Amino acid sequence: MPKQAKGGGIHRWPESERPRERLFREGPExxxxxxxxxxxxxVGRAEASAVQVAMDLLHHLDGLQGIANRGLGELCGVRGVxxxxxxxxxxxxxxxxxxxxxxxxxxTRIGSSRDLFDYYYPRLRDLRHEVFKIILLDAKHAIIRxxxxxxxxxxxxxxxxxxxxxxxxxxxxxAVIFLHNHPSGDPQPSSEDRALTARLVAAxxxxxxxxxxxxxxxDGRYVSFADRGWLExxxxxxxxxxxxxxxxxxxGLVMSGSLFQGRPAAAERAPDSLPPLGKGVFLVASxxxxxxNFRQTVVLICEYGPEGxxxxxxxxxxxxxxxxxxxxxxVLKGTSYVLFLxxxxxxxGILMLFRVGEKPxxxxxxxxxxxxxxxxxxxxxxITQPKPTETFRAYAGYAGWAPGQLxxxxxxxxxxxxxxxxxxxxDKDPIGLWSDMLKTLSAPRxxxxxxxxxxxxxxxxx
Numbered sequence: 001m002p003k004q005a006k007g008g009g010i011h012r013w014p015e016s017e018r019p020r021e022r023l024f025r026e027g028p029e030x031x032x033x034x035x036x037x038x039x040x041x042x043v044g045r046a047e048a049s050a051v052q053v054a055m056d057l058l059h060h061l062d063g064l065q066g067i068a069n070r071g072l073g074e075l076c077g078v079r080g081v082x083x084x085x086x087x088x089x090x091x092x093x094x095x096x097x098x099x100x101x102x103x104x105x106x107x108t109r110i111g112s113s114r115d116l117f118d119y120y121y122p123r124l125r126d127l128r129h130e131v132f133k134i135i136l137l138d139a140k141h142a143i144i145r146x147x148x149x150x151x152x153x154x155x156x157x158x159x160x161x162x163x164x165x166x167x168x169x170x171x172x173x174x175a176v177i178f179l180h181n182h183p184s185g186d187p188q189p190s191s192e193d194r195a196l197t198a199r200l201v202a203a204x205x206x207x208x209x210x211x212x213x214x215x216x217x218x219d220g221r222y223v224s225f226a227d228r229g230w231l232e233x234x235x236x237x238x239x240x241x242x243x244x245x246x247x248x249x250x251x252g253l254v255m256s257g258s259l260f261q262g263r264p265a266a267a268e269r270a271p272d273s274l275p276p277l278g279k280g281v282f283l284v285a286s287x288x289x290x291x292x293n294f295r296q297t298v299v300l301i302c303e304y305g306p307e308g309x310x311x312x313x314x315x316x317x318x319x320x321x322x323x324x325x326x327x328x329x330x331v332l333k334g335t336s337y338v339l340f341l342x343x344x345x346x347x348x349g350i351l352m353l354f355r356v357g358e359k360p361x362x363x364x365x366x367x368x369x370x371x372x373x374x375x376x377x378x379x380x381x382x383i384t385q386p387k388p389t390e391t392f393r394a395y396a397g398y399a400g401w402a403p404g405q406l407x408x409x410x411x412x413x414x415x416x417x418x419x420x421x422x423x424x425x426x427d428k429d430p431i432g433l434w435s436d437m438l439k440t441l442s443a444p445r446x447x448x449x450x451x452x453x454x455x456x457x458x459x460x461x462x
Contacts, residue, residue, distance in 0.1 A: 045080035053080035113224035136173040161203035175210040187218030208402035280367030312342035342395025
């Protein structure tokens with residue numbers, strides 16, 4: 001920049017150095033913040049050019065962001081800036097802010113994590129709180145729209161898979177990208193970020209909605225879970241919060257009446273054969289099923305139909321009592337009911353299975369004498385005034401399959417079906433239940449009546 005004479009204006013500078021002419025010739029990217037501000041100010045003061053006034057603004061008000069955050073009065077406190085110039089600056093900065101908050105255009109395709117960062121970083125960099133966003137994509141991975149899921153301190157309880165994917169389902173999204181900022185400036189994911197991502201990926205699998213990335217935005221840098229290869233679902237991470245003292249709530253998902261209504265009941269039991277898939281049937285994991293979420297499990301199918309399958313794992317007691325998970329329920333004080341791990345989906349919600357004589361209010365029939373759901377009145381009655389054989393079990397989370405997913409796993413030999421009975425759910429030792437079910441499957445006529453995959457035969461038959 002040329003040395004300025006006292007009282008000299010920009011018009012006396014060589015044309016090649018004048019901000020406006022440089023913008024015409026080289027584009028706005030080539031100009032400094034002071035030169036761009038000078039174009040807005042147009043003129044300086046008696047002893048200084050517009051560029052010098054702009055430099056004074058940047059110096060006294062802590063840079064461009066400081067200018068954006070100051071009111072008209074503070075801008076006018078810098079010599080050479082009157083009310084008209086201050087208004088011009090505020091108007092220009094507001095237009096820039098509005099341009100940045102314009103949502104992504106429908107149909108835009110994100111080519112890389114860098115593209116995503118370049119778009120969102122200017123929108124998130126000055127925030128002092130965490131914002132969690134979801135970007136909804138169609139089958140061709142073009143943007144449908146984006147939305148803010150939550151603002152504030154990011155925790156597993158605030159960003160819940162149910163709320164996140166409800167939006168994706170409503171918009172018929174085929175895939176999603178998650179994104180949030182770290183106001184600290186360090187984009188490295190916390191253990192809670194990893195646990196949340198694992199839960200979201202697992203929930204997306206159940207719904208058939210792919211999670212393409214989770215981007216964490218820091219100060220001028222970012223971390224992409226996809227780029228790092230961290231999107232493989234680890235559903236065990238979803239239970240990590242429980243050991244850390246997470247708070248559970250009674251789950252209303254199944255009883256909402258919208259997700260699994262109108263499901264057909266299981267077919268009539270055929271003697272000496274394995275039942276078809278349906279409500280009230282046990283799924284027994286194949287001995288070679290390696291998925292840690294379902295290894296050596298027995299799952300009771302509670303809902304089954306065209307929209308998918310919902311069940312609970314009945315043979316995985318946790319090390320926690322229900323009274324520890326729901327400490328505010330006075331009726332549980334002093335009781336020793338064990339909390340079971342029902343599955344990797346929505347592990348912060350609790351589902352109840354009741355064995356009672358008559359169908360309670362707000363429940364769904366699963367099999368004879370066994371009902372899913374219920375309310376606090378039902379739970380309190382069964383605990384305080386039980387009738388003979390009446391009892392219940394509580395499950396943190398559930399197992400879910402998208403339409404066709406369980407049928408595919410069956411065809412691959414991952415599961416076998418066995419007729420369910422209340423005693424196996426409520427009375428038998430859950431630790432030995434899977435082994436007992438294998439013995440049920442050991443008869444050759446049962447094996448060959450249902451299972452096409454020969455790994456079962458090799459593993460079960462002597």
